[in-house]
Amino acid sequence: MPGARLTHEDRGRIAAWLADGLGYAEIGRRLGRPTSTISREVARNGAPGAYRPDQAQRAAGHRARRRGPRPTEAAADGQPTEAVRGFVDEFATLLAAAGLPRMTARVFVCLLTTDAGGLTAAELVRRLRVSPASVSKSIGYLEAMELVTRRMDAGGRRQRYLIDDDVWMRAWRADTGAHGEIAVAAQRGIEIFGAGSTAGARLDRMGHFFGRLSRQMSDSTLAEPAVDDALTVLAALVHAGRPLAPGALADALGWTRDRVAAALDAIRLHPAIADPLVLRAIEPETYTVAIRPDRLGGAQRQALEAIAR
CATH class of the missing domain: 1.10.10.10 (Winged helix-like DNA-binding domain superfamily/Winged helix DNA-binding domain)
Known part of the structure; x- marks a missing residue:
């Protein structure tokens, strides 16, 4: 079902459809999954011509055991969980397809899925594992579109970026x-x-x-x-x-x-x-x-x- 992990049967179908020459979008449509889920699955486990469903299934099981129980937003060290990072990447891919620059889309979704206090530039760098320059450029783009606002944190030392309730209007x-x-x-x-x-x-x-x-x-x-x-x-x-x-x-x-x-x-x-x-x-x-x-x-x-x- 959409949103759940890919099953061994799903991976077998992906391998068969790749062999038939189908594209990621068509495979995603047949499985009821976003195109980004299929492209990420194949990229994570080789390439279209080297995708092996059994190997992909074992790798997925290993990742699940390694992660253990998943909190909803962040792990104990403050970093987003694998599930959150996957959602940020998947949602950012959809926004990028709609015209938003890829890095800017990732910053936007990261802010969209954080708590009401927003994030500092340093926190965005750590969460997204990108350079400060990439975050700064993306924030400037989002501010120009009035999609992001900035406020000083409680100590008045750093600026925090957030998405307020009026952004969609x-x-x-x-x-x-x-x-x-x-x-x-x-x-x-x-x-x-x-x-x-x-x-x-x-x-x-x-x-x-x-x-x-x-x-x-x-x-x-x-x-x-x-x-x-x-x-x-x-x-x-x-x-x-x-x-x-x-x-x-x-x-x-x-x-x-x-x-x-x-x-x-x-x-x-x-x-x-x-x-x-x-x-x-x-x-x-x-x-x-x-x-x-x-x-x-x-x-x-x-x-x-x-x-x-």
């Missing part, structure tokens, strides 16, 4: 905003290359795809007053017919500048609010609105432009 919002920005950038590309060009057609399809993702991922829990303020700001920009700075919007609407700034932030974080419009920054602190690029295809825009002429 931040990641969700970052992805939502990024997808909306890609849709807008695709529209600019269409204007440069031309809607009838090969590049324009590709960018048009790309803009539609990422525009749909942005709408689907927008946070539907945004408070109603924030949505109302955002719509009012959009209406003001449409009515003005020209770019406006937040100060001018605040004066025209009779609001504080903070309220206008909050409304603009809501539109940027939740671009679906503006549908079928999109907020654009013309220059620092000056905003306008345009038609959302993924709402009209290239051929539709050309036909409408012809009518307008």
